[in-house]
């Protein structure tokens with residue numbers, strides 16, 4: 306990225322890339338069950354103009370509202386990332402946003418009839434397949450990134466998420482079983498070394514101990530047949546698509562959540578037992594450091 310231009314003296318910089326923005330070549334639509342609530346949702350994904358970002362148009366309760374992908378509309382979802390604006394909410398946006406990151410797409414209009422995006426198998430495959438099917442269109446303007454210029458950290462009590470300076474986007478994630486040392490897994494995804502396609506198939510998971518709670522709270526209905534259930538040794542109830550699949554799913558979640566900044570970010574993220582809550586805290590911290598808002 307030697308030719309990129311940087312601006313500012315802050316711990317999060319604005320970086321104008323030589324890379325052009327992208328959208329999709331033509332629209333597509335799909336209908337599927339939402340990951341948590343299991344209701345059928347119809348989605349149309351359309352190309353969008355430069356600098357629009359990813360904007361959801363949600364049709365819900367006789368309302369029709371545009372919700373941009375932006376941390377400003379972030380609402381603390383239960384085990385997912387939910388956008389909320391003027392009483393209209395859209396849940397489980399993170400896998401779609403991670404797929405958009407992986408497909409290298411910047412601008413989309415996403416029309417949703419419902420309150421949650423279709424889950425597929427609880428991974429990014431559904432979206433990646435559709436993006437690849439309709440193809441991509443390069444746009445005239447250059448892409449603008451944020452870049453981490455000094456170490457940031459959120460978390461406590463053994464759960465942390467770090468953002469470190471790096472010239473490429475990278476995520477390292479550490480997963481174990483509630484601090485009990487019965488297993489530990491650690492994987493790194495680096496955009497210059499690993500195809501996103503490889504990790505896109507990593508399905509959502511839960512630990513056996515959490516299943517009762519998940520059923521009681523009415524979550525996970527749309528993926529109960531495909532989600533991985535892990536025991537306290539990290540063994541899954543189904544054969545894995547890729548080695549380290551649960552860790553790669555946590556990496557997908559983080560990538561999707563980072564898209565809530567409204568543009569991509571360059572840095573090395575290190576998650577230790579982190580999840581949506583710390584991802585959201587990090588997004589807000591980066592936004593603050595980039596002086597997107599005052600606190």
Ligand SMILES: [Zn+2]
Pocket residue numbers: 399400509554557558
């Ligand atoms: Zn997820």
